[in-house]
Amino acid sequence: MPKTKNLNIANKRWNEIYFQKEKNAKHEKLFNKKESLKSETDYPKIFKNAPIPVAVINKNGKTAYLNPFFIQTFGYTLKDIPDAETWFLKAYPDNYYRDKILTSWKKLLSSKKNISNEKRTFYV
Secondary structure, three states, rough: OOHHHHHHHHHHHHHHHHHHHHHHOOOOOOHHHHHHHHHHHHHHHHEEEEEEEOOEEOOEEEEEEEHHHHHHHHHHOOOOOOOOOHHHHOOOHHHHHHHHHHHHHHHHHHOOOOOOOOOOOOOO
């Protein structure tokens, strides 16, 4: 077989392998994206059905979500506590105790370490 023909066969085979790898990579990327979107859509279901009170506060301190158990437990709706500041004022009316709680939360949130499973009790 002439060298040119061998080279053409080798190039063709290389192209097949290369494009198959590209195709596989695109499929994997698409699959990962779909899985990511699926998990993002699972969070609201998890929060909604959680057997504990869940409040989601965004970066700006605004209350983004309260699950039904939160509303049932504390009796507050989004209208009642539109932001974290209002929540802390209502939940901790005593200035001294509220400052203590806020200091604890700020320290916890600013920590570079992973949040530990250390038990913390805050009386609301």
